[in-house]
Amino acid sequence: MARTHHLPAEERKERTVRAMVELCAEQDPARITTAAIAARMGVTQGALFRHFTGKDEMWQAVVAWITERLMRRLDAAVDRRATPLMALEAMFMAHTDFIVEHPGVPRLIFGQLQHAEPTDATRLLRSMLAKYRERLAAILTEGRASGELRADLNIETAATQFIGTVQGLVVQSLIDDDVARIAEQAPEAFLLYRRAVQAREET
Amino acid sequence: MARTHHLPAEERKERTVRAMVELCAEQDPARITTAAIAARMGVTQGALFRHFTGKDEMWQAVVAWITERLMRRLDAAVDRRATPLMALEAMFMAHTDFIVEHPGVPRLIFGQLQHAEPTDATRLLRSMLAKYRERLAAILTEGRASGELRADLNIETAATQFIGTVQGLVVQSLIDDDVARIAEQAPEAFLLYRRAVQAREET
DNA sequence: TAAGATAGTAACTGATTACTATCTTTTGGA
DNA sequence: TCCAAAAGATAGTAATCAGTTACTATCTTA
Numbered sequence: 033m034a035r036t037h038h039l040p041a042e043e044r045k046e047r048t049v050r051a052m053v054e055l056c057a058e059q060d061p062a063r064i065t066t067a068a069i070a071a072r073m074g075v076t077q078g079a080l081f082r083h084f085t086g087k088d089e090m091w092q093a094v095v096a097w098i099t100e101r102l103m104r105r106l107d108a109a110v111d112r113r114a115t116p117l118m119a120l121e122a123m124f125m126a127h128t129d130f131i132v133e134h135p136g137v138p139r140l141i142f143g144q145l146q147h148a149e150p151t152d153a154t155r156l157l158r159s160m161l162a163k164y165r166e167r168l169a170a171i172l173t174e175g176r177a178s179g180e181l182r183a184d185l186n187i188e189t190a191a192t193q194f195i196g197t198v199q200g201l202v203v204q205s206l207i208d209d210d211v212a213r214i215a216e217q218a219p220e221a222f223l224l225y226r227r228a229v230q231a232r233e234e235t
Numbered sequence: 236m237a238r239t240h241h242l243p244a245e246e247r248k249e250r251t252v253r254a255m256v257e258l259c260a261e262q263d264p265a266r267i268t269t270a271a272i273a274a275r276m277g278v279t280q281g282a283l284f285r286h287f288t289g290k291d292e293m294w295q296a297v298v299a300w301i302t303e304r305l306m307r308r309l310d311a312a313v314d315r316r317a318t319p320l321m322a323l324e325a326m327f328m329a330h331t332d333f334i335v336e337h338p339g340v341p342r343l344i345f346g347q348l349q350h351a352e353p354t355d356a357t358r359l360l361r362s363m364l365a366k367y368r369e370r371l372a373a374i375l376t377e378g379r380a381s382g383e384l385r386a387d388l389n390i391e392t393a394a395t396q397f398i399g400t401v402q403g404l405v406v407q408s409l410i411d412d413d414v415a416r417i418a419e420q421a422p423e424a425f426l427l428y429r430r431a432v433q434a435r436e437e438t
Numbered sequence: 439t440a441a442g443a444t445a446g447t448a449a450c451t452g453a454t455t456a457c458t459a460t461c462t463t464t465t466g467g468a
Numbered sequence: 469t470c471c472a473a474a475a476g477a478t479a480g481t482a483a484t485c486a487g488t489t490a491c492t493a494t495c496t497t498a
Contacts, residue, residue, distance in 0.1 A: 201399070281447070281448080
């Protein structure tokens with residue numbers, strides 16, 4: 033049988049995280065119950081608490097899983113790119129590709145950002161987003177120095193706008209309930225962003 | 236005394252909506268209970284159900300309240316603007332001003348968009364956002380035709396990006412937990428957007 | 439001013455939820 | 469082969485929450 037009874041703890045934790053990411057693609061994270069997670073894994077609800085001290089620790093694991101994978105993808109994308117603009121484009125595409133591969137990610141992130149009093153998971157997410165911004169700011173600063181980007185570019189605004197460009201696609205996908213469209217619209221969206229930040233027009 | 240016992244139904248509904256908008260500025264909408272709403276109004280929990288058939292009807296009233304006010308503000312902003320770009324700028328500022336005035340609005344909207352199976356409130360919100368997009372598309376098309384905006388401008392992408400520009404500011408404010416910063420950064424953010432869509436550079 | 443209609447209270451209900459206590463099965467090493 | 473520990477099943481518990489019910493206070497108007 034495909035019964036996956038009795039897995040080692042690490043494997044079970046991994047599967048818990050995957051189940052939660054999957055469920056986020058289907059419903060509001062705030063409404064995901066431990067019973068639903070367990071059912072998705074083919075395990076009883078109580079079994080989850082053999083591996084996690086509480087639900088918050090589960091969310092923490094999910095956020096850690098996502099941030100690690102996303103940051104690795106972004107690093108890989110930026111690596112070896114000839115110019116800052118090419119690095120930004122690769123980063124943009126890596127980010128949107130990641131979302132399309134894991135459609136639950138936007139809902140999950142928004143769900144975490146909704147919390148007014150930050151939990152451990154929220155804090156972890158915020159530090160990831162701060163790191164993301166720093167990386168963006170470094171590339172933007174480099175591009176401004178090299179003359180590829182506008183000399184009068186406001187780095188903070190440009191970083192916020194980069195994230196906003198992704199968010200625009202995400203919000204639209206939440207309205208349409210169609211995550212795949214993000215992939216289609218991503219190149220055009222980045223083109224528009226590029227026109228806002230680059231130094232001169234193309235021929 | 237300030238005891239607001241026995242208000243007419245319409246007044247009580249209005250106060251319920253205001254209480255909910257206020258509470259959204261302080262916590263995750265998904266965690267707002269009918270008891271908390273009632274407490275904020277100085278009324279018992281059961282009293283709410285004299286005016287609403289259920290919680291979803293309360294959310295519906297909240298979304299209606301917000302959409303009406305926001306659209307009115309946007310209309311007023313766009314009215315009498317000489318050029319499409321000026322109309323867009325006025326619209327952008329009206330939107331960000333509205334958010335700063337009602338800090339619960341972003342959390343509320345995200346909370347509604349999180350729902351996978353749309354409720355009446357969610358459907359109402361989506362139709363408002365669709366109307367918003369149409370309005371944007373009309374202005375953008377006009378600007379492209381008049382030569383103020385780029386001739387090769389993709390209207391859909393530009394509309395998504397406009398909303399994304401606002402979202403970038405909103406996401407940053409959720410991370411920093413500082414809504415007021417939106418007002419400070421809004422002019423720079425629009426400047427960047429303008430550079431992406433307008434036909435030629437300024438002198 | 440009497441009487442019906444409207445608005446509110448206090449206490450309760452049933453369903454749901456995160457979490458736990460106890461018993462059972464599986465696994466892997468000596 | 470045996471056994472201890474790890475992993476899971478079963479069956480709970482206490483708390484929370486949306487919604488209800490029976491009753492009361494207040495307003496409106498004929």
